[in-house]
Amino acid sequence: MAVEPKVVLPRPESLSLLTADRQAAGGERSSSAVPDRLLRGRASAAYAETFRVLALQVLGSAQDRDLRSLLVMGAYPGDGRTTTVANLAIALAASGKRVVAVDADSACPTLASLFGLAPRDAEHGPVDADVRGVQVLTLAPGSNGDGTRTNELLGRLREQADFVLVDSPPCSRASDGFGLAPLVDAVLYVVRRRQQDVQLQRSVQSQLSRLGANVLGVIYNER
Amino acid sequence: MELDRYLQAVAQRWYVVGALAAVGLLGAWGYFQWSGGGSWGDFRWGAAPTARTSVAVLEPAVTKAGSGPQALVNFASIVESHALADRVVQKLGLDIPAGQVMREVSVKLSRTLVPSLTTPLYTISVDDPDGDRAVRIANAVVDEARAVFVDLNTLQPGEVDAALRAEESALRSQLAQATAALTAFEEKNGAQRLPQRIDAQFTTVNALRQAVRMGKVDEATAAANQAALEKREAEARAELDRLRSLQPVYDRLTFEANLQSTAALRLVGADSSQSGQTDPAALQAQLADARTKLQQARDALEGFEQQNHISDLPSEISAQRNAVAELRRLSQASAVAPVETPTAEQVTMARLGVDQAKNASYAANAERDGLCAPPNPKYVCDAANARALSQVTGIQQAQTQLKAIEDAGANVARTREKALAGLQEQLKQGEAELDRLRGLQPEYDRLAFEVTTAGGIYSQLQARANDLVGRGQGASPEAQLAAARARWEQARQQLDTFQRETGVADLPSQIASQAALVNDIHRQVVLAKTPSVGLDAALQPEEAELQRLLGLVPEYERLNAEVTQLSGQLNVLEGRKLDFIVNAAAAPAAQIKVLDPAQLQSNALWTVVTYVVGLVVGVFAGLVVVYLMAYFDRTPRSADDVENLVNLPVLARLPRSA
Numbered sequence: 001m002a003v004e005p006k007v008v009l010p011r012p013e014s015l016s017l018l019t020a021d022r023q024a025a026g027g028e029r030s031s032s033a034v035p036d037r038l039l040r041g042r043a044s045a046a047y048a049e050t051f052r053v054l055a056l057q058v059l060g061s062a063q064d065r066d067l068r069s070l071l072v073m074g075a076y077p078g079d080g081r082t083t084t085v086a087n088l089a090i091a092l093a094a095s096g097k098r099v100v101a102v103d104a105d106s107a108c109p110t111l112a113s114l115f116g117l118a119p120r121d122a123e124h125g126p127v128d129a130d131v132r133g134v135q136v137l138t139l140a141p142g143s144n145g146d147g148t149r150t151n152e153l154l155g156r157l158r159e160q161a162d163f164v165l166v167d168s169p170p171c172s173r174a175s176d177g178f179g180l181a182p183l184v185d186a187v188l189y190v191v192r193r194r195q196q197d198v199q200l201q202r203s204v205q206s207q208l209s210r211l212g213a214n215v216l217g218v219i220y221n222e223r
Numbered sequence: 224m225e226l227d228r229y230l231q232a233v234a235q236r237w238y239v240v241g242a243l244a245a246v247g248l249l250g251a252w253g254y255f256q257w258s259g260g261g262s263w264g265d266f267r268w269g270a271a272p273t274a275r276t277s278v279a280v281l282e283p284a285v286t287k288a289g290s291g292p293q294a295l296v297n298f299a300s301i302v303e304s305h306a307l308a309d310r311v312v313q314k315l316g317l318d319i320p321a322g323q324v325m326r327e328v329s330v331k332l333s334r335t336l337v338p339s340l341t342t343p344l345y346t347i348s349v350d351d352p353d354g355d356r357a358v359r360i361a362n363a364v365v366d367e368a369r370a371v372f373v374d375l376n377t378l379q380p381g382e383v384d385a386a387l388r389a390e391e392s393a394l395r396s397q398l399a400q401a402t403a404a405l406t407a408f409e410e411k412n413g414a415q416r417l418p419q420r421i422d423a424q425f426t427t428v429n430a431l432r433q434a435v436r437m438g439k440v441d442e443a444t445a446a447a448n449q450a451a452l453e454k455r456e457a458e459a460r461a462e463l464d465r466l467r468s469l470q471p472v473y474d475r476l477t478f479e480a481n482l483q484s485t486a487a488l489r490l491v492g493a494d495s496s497q498s499g500q501t502d503p504a505a506l507q508a509q510l511a512d513a514r515t516k517l518q519q520a521r522d523a524l525e526g527f528e529q530q531n532h533i534s535d536l537p538s539e540i541s542a543q544r545n546a547v548a549e550l551r552r553l554s555q556a557s558a559v560a561p562v563e564t565p566t567a568e569q570v571t572m573a574r575l576g577v578d579q580a581k582n583a584s585y586a587a588n589a590e591r592d593g594l595c596a597p598p599n600p601k602y603v604c605d606a607a608n609a610r611a612l613s614q615v616t617g618i619q620q621a622q623t624q625l626k627a628i629e630d631a632g633a634n635v636a637r638t639r640e641k642a643l644a645g646l647q648e649q650l651k652q653g654e655a656e657l658d659r660l661r662g663l664q665p666e667y668d669r670l671a672f673e674v675t676t677a678g679g680i681y682s683q684l685q686a687r688a689n690d691l692v693g694r695g696q697g698a699s700p701e702a703q704l705a706a707a708r709a710r711w712e713q714a715r716q717q718l719d720t721f722q723r724e725t726g727v728a729d730l731p732s733q734i735a736s737q738a739a740l741v742n743d744i745h746r747q748v749v750l751a752k753t754p755s756v757g758l759d760a761a762l763q764p765e766e767a768e769l770q771r772l773l774g775l776v777p778e779y780e781r782l783n784a785e786v787t788q789l790s791g792q793l794n795v796l797e798g799r800k801l802d803f804i805v806n807a808a809a810a811p812a813a814q815i816k817v818l819d820p821a822q823l824q825s826n827a828l829w830t831v832v833t834y835v836v837g838l839v840v841g842v843f844a845g846l847v848v849v850y851l852m853a854y855f856d857r858t859p860r861s862a863d864d865v866e867n868l869v870n871l872p873v874l875a876r877l878p879r880s881a
Contacts, residue, residue, distance in 0.1 A: 046878050054875040080877065188874070191865050196857045201869050217874035220865045 048091075054219070055091035058163070061216065067185045069154055069164040070216075073177045074190035075197075075204055077108075077170045080221040081190050085167040086114045088188075093133030097162040100126050101134060102154075104176055105169040106141035126160070135161065151183050171204045172197075181213035192221040231860070232853035233846065240845030247841020251833045269830030274349045274357035276821040277333060278365055280372070281342050281814040298815070301375070302330040302347060302368050310367040315359055327351050328364055344818070354823045361821035369815045387800050394796060398789040405782040414772060415467075416738060417779045423742030424769045427749055431762040452751055456744040463737045466730065473730045476718045482797065483711040484672075510681070517677035524670040536660065536667040543657045548736040550650040552743070573625040580621040584614035665719070672708075 061067045072088075074081045082105070089099040103111035109119040115129035119138050126135035137157070139150075157164045166184060168177035181187050187208065191201075208215055233240065255270050280298040301307055308325040311317070317324065333344040347364055351357035409415045533539055591611045595604035749761060859865045862873040 044878070050875050050877055057874055084877075189869060189871060191859065191869060193860065194858055196859060196868060198857060198868065205869050205871070215871055217872040218865055218869055219875045219877065220859070220862055220873050221877045222879045223877060 051087040051091040068158045069184040071166045071168055071180050071184040071187045073168050073187055075171045075200055079190045079192040082111050082167050084190055084219055085165045089134050089165050090131050092163050093131055099134050099163045100157045100161040101136050102166045103138045104166050106139055107169055109138045111167050112136050112138050154183055178207055181208055182211050187213045187215045188219055189215055190219045190221055233849050236849045239849050240842055243845035244838055244841035247837035251837030270826035271350045271352045272354040272357055273824045273826060274361040274821045275824055276361050277346050277819040279342055279344050279816045279818055298372050299330045301371050307367055311363045314363050358821045358823055365817060391796055394793050401785045401789050405786050408782055412775050414775050419738055421772045424772055427746040428765050428769050430746055431765060452744060452748045456748055459741040459744055463741055466734045466737055469725055470730060476721050480714040480718045483714045513681040517681045520673040520677045524674050527670055531663050540660045543660055547653040547657050550653055552740050553646055569628055573628045577621040577625050580618040584618055587611040587614040
């Protein structure tokens with residue numbers, strides 16, 4: 001049975017409308033709604049510096065290998081994937097790049113809220129965040145099932161922005177990340193300092209290797 | 224697991240170690256609450272004070288030997304008993320339950336330089352929250368335990384004696400019944416001493432069978448001797464019956480004499496140990512005196528032995544008695560034995576031997592003549608000559624043997640008379656020597672007894688010199704020993720009188736000897752009868768008698784086993800009776816001596832040690848728990864851990880503090 005995708009590809013005029021509507025609605029995206037851990041908040045210097053360095057690494061890799069889309073994966077909920085996507089987007093935007101942050105965790109979409117947006121606001125197309133150069137898109141539930149559509153979506157987003165950062169659901173809960181991994185240029189894997197299932201982690205890496213995913217490396221979250 | 228990683232784990236989980244250390248301290252505190260008599264209401268931080276006293280206890284030998292229901296009671300078990308706690312509570316009017324007193328009181332066997340099984344040293348401890356009360360309880364425990372212990376360990380001679388007598392009476396009654404049944408069986412079947420009868424019957428039947436095979440019976444001699452043999456057999460049987468009738472009295476008197484002798488000898492050891500001095504100087508004086516007495520007794524015995532040319536009188540008497548019995552049996556048997564003359568077959572065989580020797584000699588001579596001719600060498604001739612000479616020697620030996628056989632018939636009567644006279648002379652001398660030795664026995668026994676008692680006293684005193692633990696003073700041990708000696712001498716005199724009046728010395732061996740004689744004569748009577756009734760006719764009834772006797776064996780063995788079993792039980796009982804005689808006379812009453820009065824001891828050090836131990840145990844347990852937690856922890860704690868986990872390079876590390 002064919003599933004009709006609920007994701008609607010964004011159009012420039014609609015983006016401006018959505019942005020205009022949000023601004024007219026009363027400033028839900030106030031800077032005070034952005035959590036402190038984001039770079040532009042009251043994040044510690046070391047924390048911000050970490051993402052700046054990571055952004056530089058990504059920019060360096062992009063020059064070498066035409067790297068435009070990145071998927072951030074992790075094994076467990078709370079590993080820090082969404083935070084990584086948000087902060088990396090901000091760090092890249094600070095370098096003058098246009099970034100679209102895509103929340104593919106349809107079961108628990110929180111990326112938009114990190115930028116002070118309601119999740120449903122970003123379901124119809126990329127919405128400007130209150131950070132210059134950053135747009136946010138939330139994929140509707142079930143939209144990850146059609147790889148072709150998703151690939152087309154990522155292609156369009158790559159045309160619109162310099163970088164497309166995709167947040168994925170935890171591998172131990174959903175397999176969406178494995179479906180997205182072959183569609184992006186590279187994968188960043190997040191491991192948090194917590195009790196680990198060694199077998200599960202090795203199984204994830206093995207699966208990514210079989211899918212031909214280009215895993216750049218690990219982001220170790222000590223929090 | 225590496226040390227640094229373990230230390231990191233300890234630093235991260237310090238609260239686990241701390242919690243278990245606190246549990247250890249709490250356990251130490253709980254121990255003090257519990258060990259203070261189980262009274263949780265009395266809060267205290269440390270151990271209760273302890274009142275401690277030491278007592279030396281003389282545990283009488285009778286409690287070890289087991290002569291009554293108090294056999295397993297010792298002082299420690301009394302101190303730790305609930306009954307004693309009850310008595311202490313009542314005596315002191317305490318407001319704590321007896322169970323608590325019982326838990327507060329403990330007793331242990333103290334180590335001493337010279338461990339003694341009969342005078343152990345105990346330490347009694349009382350742990351009570353109230354120090355004064357602990358001292359009072361300790362003193363009361365000693366007093367009450369003394370009363371209970373002495374009461375339990377005081378031998379009741381009357382009760383024990385009555386019990387032993389009743390048991391002995393019942394056993395003797397059973398033994399008498401069993402013996403009567405055995406005797407009735409023997410008399411009914413004519414089978415006294417059945418095994419010996421069967422042996423004798425076997426001998427008789429075998430002799431007859433051999434005679435039947437050889438056809439060798441001197442009819443004339445047998446007919447002449449038959450009447451004398453039958454008369455002699457009747458006399459021997461009468462003597463045997465007389466001896467058997469004496470046996471019960473003899474057994475009783477012998478047993479009594481042995482019992483009293485053993486009792487007196489055992490009293491020697493008890494006597495010296497009981498009257499032991501605690502003063503080393505006095506003990507040394509006693510030891511020197513005992514050594515002198517022992518030497519005097521030995522000198523007296525040796526002088527007596529040299530004077531009378533004896534060494535070990537009992538053995539010599541026994542050997543002489545056996546020799547006399549054998550001589551008597553040989554003499555009596557020879558007097559009635561039939562004359563045995565050489566048979567014609569023996570003479571013929573001897574003559575044939577002479578002829579064979581001569582033929583061999585002739586052949587050797589012929590061979591020598593042939594070999595000594597030239598050109599044979601000289602040594603061949605010499606060897607043949609030697610063989611010829613040896614054959615001549617063979618002829619001489621065969622002729623001598625023939626002459627001896629031919630002369631035997633003529634000389635046998637003369638030889639027999641000569642041998643009989645010699646036997647009777649030897650018997651006379653042997654009996655005289657036996658009488659002389661028996662005459663020496665009373666004095667010898669007295670001197671040997673003196674040596675044994677002096678030796679016993681000396682060795683006991685030597686042992687005492689190494690063990691000066693006080694035992695209290697016994698009551699006139701010399702008098703006890705003198706009384707025992709008097710009883711022994713009286714029993715011995717009764718036995719001597721009996722032996723003189725009845726003419727018996729060693730009745731069992733005399734009976735055995737007499738029975739052998741009777742059987743011997745009976746066999747000769749049977750052989751003497753054979754010419755008149757025929758060998759086969761004589762053999763048949765004897766074989767029938769043998770079969771009849773063999774048929775009696777199962778029932779005889781059953782009855783005899785019963786008698787033997789009861790006799791064994793009686794012997795065991797006699798042993799217990801002997802123990803009782805010795806213990807009742809020699810065992811001192813139970814005594815308890817307080818060496819160290821009850822004193823209060825602080826347990827501050829013990830309190831500190833207990834808390835430290837609780838703390839150490841708790842910390843150790845915490846470290847173990849942390850180790851286990853770290854061992855099973857799979858949390859990556861460094862970038863290296865992460866790289867090892869996923870086999871990917873770490874691009875960034877997000878710090879803990881944002």
